């Protein structure tokens with residue numbers, strides 16, 4: 001999975017939003033929840049192949065959370081093997097995914113968004129647009145010889161991973177985002193860009209095109225040698241800025257940009273070795289800070305993106321419950 005092995009520090013690329021801090025005494029000091037009309041949703045990076053007892057328990061927990069909180073938006077990233085292009089399309093693995101995509105599509109507060117990596121906005125453009133087209137072409141599984149059910153496998157939006165927002169990449173990023181917005185117009189799902197760090201000065205126009213930009217993707221663990229199942233060191237000490245309740249405010253005071261930003265925090269434990277779990281109170285404090293920033297969407301995982309979605313404290317069940325509770329959503 002294309003989980004960044006080493007997430008850059010957050011501090012170096014503050015956007016020009018900081019300019020607006022003190023222009024008027026009537027400007028609120030920080031965005032408030034009440035000011036936003038669409039609830040802050042969950043951007044769920046459930047990059048877990050949906051077979052086997054553990055994985056299907058995680059997918060079922062997601063479906064149950066969607067049902068438990070009908071007013072809470074869920075944007076579920078669909079990622080089968082790092083995304084298209086597939087041959088054939090839909091991929092031959094689709095019978096394993098179909099019933100879950102169908103269950104999400106049957107729920108009005110949930111949207112499916114297709115994963116595409118961009119290799120730091122440098123992947124071949126024709127390949128990227130072909131990947132967008134492939135997701136857009138998914139309809140049902142009718143005709144699959146090994147699973148004849150006509151599951152609804154349509155996709156509502158796109159998640160572009162590994163976006164580089166340096167200005168030299170802007171025209172490429174603009175073209176790609178515009179292409180996806182056009183291809184998915186009317187489907188109601190977001191087009192999300194993931195630089196994982198704050199948008200660089202000069203590329204702010206991306207906020208006018210994307211539905212959300214994942215500007216903060218980081219670990220909670222303060223220092224750790226944790227490796228994922230692929231043996232990738234995810235949270236190397238010094239290689240990332242650990243999430244604290246002060247982190248969401250680094251998005252700045254421009255409420256429009258916060259409302260088009262996402263935050264994903266993984267490895268939500270205090271220490272890997274010896275393992276020290278994070279508390280539920282820490283999770284709630286983190287979610288409070290993220291929601292109070294007025295973002296588009298967020299997620300917290302106890303470990304990574306490929307397993308442990310039912311592990312405490314950041315289980316799908318509890319992340320969704322806190323997100324709904326703090327926003328007074330049913």
Ligand SMILES: *[C@@H]1O[C@H](CO)[C@@H](O)[C@H](O)[C@H]1NC(C)=O
Pocket residue numbers: 016017020204207208254255256257
């Ligand atoms: C806030 O962000 C939006 C979207 O990027 C931009 O159009 C607007 O000019 C910004 N406002 C200020 C005060 O910087």
Ligand SMILES: *[C@@H]1O[C@H](CO)[C@@H](O)[C@H](O)[C@H]1NC(C)=O
Pocket residue numbers: 095096097099146147148149
């Ligand atoms: C389709 O595939 C899924 C996942 O393998 C399975 O659970 C389901 O029972 C299959 N449906 C049919 C009708 O074979």
Ligand SMILES: *[C@@H]1O[C@H](CO)[C@@H](O)[C@H](O)[C@H]1NC(C)=O
Pocket residue numbers: 269302303308311312
């Ligand atoms: C992930 O799940 C496994 C199996 O339930 C468990 O042994 C492990 O402690 C979990 N890891 C975390 C970080 O919660």
